[in-house]
Amino acid sequence: MAEAHNPLEQFQIKRLVPMEVAGVDVSFTNSALWMVIAIALITALMVYGMRRQALVPGRVQSAAEMAYEFVANMLQDNVGHGGKPYFPFVFSLFMFILFANLLGMVPYSFTTTSHIVVTFAFAIVVFVGVTIIGFALHGMHYLRLFVPSGVPWPFLFLLVPIELLSYLIRPVSLSVRLFANMLAGHTMLKVFAGFVISLGVLLGWAPLAFVAALTGLEILIAFLQAYVFAVLSCIYLNDAVHMHH
Amino acid sequence: MGPEAAKLIGAGLATIALAGVGVGIGNIFGNLIAGGLRNPAAVPKIMGNVFLGFALTEAIALFALVVALLLLFVF
Numbered sequence: 511m512a513e514a515h516n517p518l519e520q521f522q523i524k525r526l527v528p529m530e531v532a533g534v535d536v537s538f539t540n541s542a543l544w545m546v547i548a549i550a551l552i553t554a555l556m557v558y559g560m561r562r563q564a565l566v567p568g569r570v571q572s573a574a575e576m577a578y579e580f581v582a583n584m585l586q587d588n589v590g591h592g593g594k595p596y597f598p599f600v601f602s603l604f605m606f607i608l609f610a611n612l613l614g615m616v617p618y619s620f621t622t623t624s625h626i627v628v629t630f631a632f633a634i635v636v637f638v639g640v641t642i643i644g645f646a647l648h649g650m651h652y653l654r655l656f657v658p659s660g661v662p663w664p665f666l667f668l669l670v671p672i673e674l675l676s677y678l679i680r681p682v683s684l685s686v687r688l689f690a691n692m693l694a695g696h697t698m699l700k701v702f703a704g705f706v707i708s709l710g711v712l713l714g715w716a717p718l719a720f721v722a723a724l725t726g727l728e729i730l731i732a733f734l735q736a737y738v739f740a741v742l743s744c745i746y747l748n749d750a751v752h753m754h755h
Numbered sequence: 756m757g758p759e760a761a762k763l764i765g766a767g768l769a770t771i772a773l774a775g776v777g778v779g780i781g782n783i784f785g786n787l788i789a790g791g792l793r794n795p796a797a798v799p800k801i802m803g804n805v806f807l808g809f810a811l812t813e814a815i816a817l818f819a820l821v822v823a824l825l826l827l828f829v830f
Contacts, residue, residue: 683814690817691810731810738810
């Protein structure tokens with residue numbers, strides 16, 4: 511029974527439909543199941559919400575429009591003109607992370623974003639995409655991003671490696687931020703839920719109240735981390751699209 | 756002192772990072788309150804930046820958590 515009380519047990523990946531293609535394990539896992547659920551919910555929200563396209567929106571249409579406007583404003587504020595072509599990507603990224611984070615708050619569900627494999631895949635796609643966009647728009651001039659202007663030239667020997675390193679570390683910090691937030695939040699919830707049982711009826715209400723408050727905080731964090739991931743992607747995109755900012 | 760004890764001490768030391776994060780988050784919201792009292796009309800405009808800063812600062816604490824977890828479970 512000791513294993514059942516491990517707060518990290520919730521992150522275990524279980525094979526639901528074992529599959530193998532050419533020696534590579536491609537089983538349908540619980541992680542994949544919750545990703546499919548997230549995508550199905552997003553598609554349902556957008557397609558069902560916009561089926562009438564009423565001038566005075568109903569509840570579902572309002573939610574769909576709010577999500578659209580939120581991301582559109584974020585892109586407008588951070589990238590400005592020239593950012594519109596990347597809207598579909600940023601919107602999908604934001605909505606998927608948001609729904610994956612929020613679905614993780616459902617009891618007995620699985621948080622896909624609590625695995626660094628998933629978040630690092632997102633981050634590396636953003637990183638490689640932004641680098642390709644930068645080189646495609648500016649050619650070799652994109653390398654000037656690593657050379658700060660208005661600095662006496664001897665300092666460049668120090669500053670260029672720092673700028674290069676801070677550019678290359680982006681996918682790591684982007685993915686670890688999201689994954690660690692989800693991991694820490696869910697572990698903390700389970701640890702305090704364990705205190706409720708061990709303290710019993712007499713004192714158990716105190717951690718129970720704390721768990722309720724933490725759940726509220728975690729829902730805020732779920733939204734905030736999706737926002738932060740999308741905003742940072744926009745900021746990186748802005749570096750690539752408009753180099754002189 | 757065995758390697759097991761050293762591991763636990765290392766994981767405990769990793770939590771020192773929380774001191775810096777406490778200062779950081781306190782700075783963010785302290786300055787928000789100080790600035791908001793001077794100019795309450797500007798508060799809604801900067802809330803996005805405040806939460807961005809909060810999330811970035813909080814992430815530093817979680818990097819320390821990752822270090823602690825790595826020390827405990829990987830080595």
